[in-house]
Amino acid sequence: MKTKLPFTYGENIMELSFPEGFLAGGLVKTHPPEEILTMAGMNERIDTALARPDGTERLRDMVKGKGVGFVISDEFRWGLQELIVDRMMAEIFAGDPESLTVFIATGTHDPGVYGKNLIQAVKTIAEKIGRPVRVMANDCDSGEHVYLGETALGTPAEVWDEWLKTEVRVFGHESKHHYMNGYSVADKQVCPGLSSRRTVTSTHKHALDHEYSSAGRNPHHADESRRRNPFGEDNRYVRKMANRHLIIDGDLRDVGRVPEFLLDMISSSRSIDWIKAGDLDIVSREMTAAVDKHAVHYIERTKYVVISPGGPPACNTLYGVQNCFDMALKFAIKQGGDALILAPCAGRPELKEEVSGLAPDLKAKLLFWDNLVTWIKRPLEEGKRWIEDNFELYLWKTDRILKLQLEQEVKLYLYSDLPDEKVIPGGFIPVKDPDAWISERAFRNDGMIRAIDEGNKLLVIPR
Structure with a gap:
């Protein structure tokens, strides 16, 4: 039979x-969603996470009078970006920021291909809210990236100047395992997402270390034995270097730390199986354990x-x-x-x-x-x-x-x-x-x- x-x-x-x-054994495949949600249910789950951040104050309380940068993933990894934008923009504008710029983290992808639909979606949501929003996608060859120095692994860190002008930096992200970064973490929305081709090429060379730059390993991991990952480490260095810098009146300054806020989740088109908001490092650490529970198969x-x-x-x-x-x-x-x-x-x-x-x-x-x-x-x-x-x-x-x-x-x-x-x-x-x-x-x-x-x-x- x-x-x-x-x-x-x-x-x-x-x-x-x-x-x-x-x-x-049986068919190895992704685990089914824990619960199928209506759109109202998904909105509620995101709003609840935003209202209960871990390690930071509420996002709306961080942004009052500030120039806010909000980054989302591009269409190459299509997910719940439009829903994330809708709920997070509502939270941001509840705090009355001076301005909001939405960044699409296209990295080295063609922004005209992998950003165009999201750009229109952001504009539509902004019109619904009735507040002005700038929206733009990274062009890694534009020459608009600022050199911040070298990472500890020798990569020239060059990040989009528009991101470096923002006073509060917000990440809307969906996580899963990643074939060389170990996990798709928010670091990647800055590098490669908002970085120059030179920077991205340098970090990607670490992928040749296929033993350690591999799925299931990342410096954010809750298990110390699984933190070594040169590719993930370098991306994290670039994000942290950007986090220290702010362009004020045209001058690049090392300000120590620019406030960050992350909303991260494990999701599908009709489910959110795990979600958390707040401090980027705290949320990312918890995410690795959640992704492992959701998607690892031991065989x-x-x-x-x-x-x-x-x-x-x-x-x-x-x-x-x-x-x-x-x-x-x-x-x-x-x-x-x-x-x-x-x-x-x-x-x-x-x-x-x-x-x-x-x-x-x-x-x-x-x-x-x-x-x-x-x-x-x-x-x-x-x-x-x-x-x-x-x-x-x-x-x-x-x-x-x-x-x-x-x-x-x-x-x-x-x-x-x-x-x-x-x-x-x-x-x-x-x-x-x-x-x-x-x-x-x-x-x-x-x-x-x-x-x-x-x-x-x-x-x-x-x-």
């Missing part, structure tokens, strides 16, 4: 069959794995699909195992055919994919050395896939909508019939198979 399991495939669900005795490694990254945007490109390798696959599979990846890689219609499905834009394709094609045919040490010496953004993803294939010796089989000739050069083996792939490995009788859905949204920790 076969076991049938549902997997996310783009916007759809596909069902695969597993022969009896072959499947190791035994298996020889075979079937994995879906989840729906869009996680499944749109191989560049994005790679995230689930770091979150789940590399921890779930044995040395030398076979993995079947289920992702349509549909891309975006406005991209050139040579780019669509592989990467989000041409530059990412040239750096991530083209270098993977080059170095997958060479000894791993040569590829690692070249990437180290020539590092640019996106190359860390090349480095991670090279290590997965050449060091961990995992064979990557891909069921997608991409033509075979497009994926084979990067070391991916096309599959036309996932059920046949599963049955063939079951017949070998040499190991078990693990099934993982929404691998971009959970963390696997091997037992």
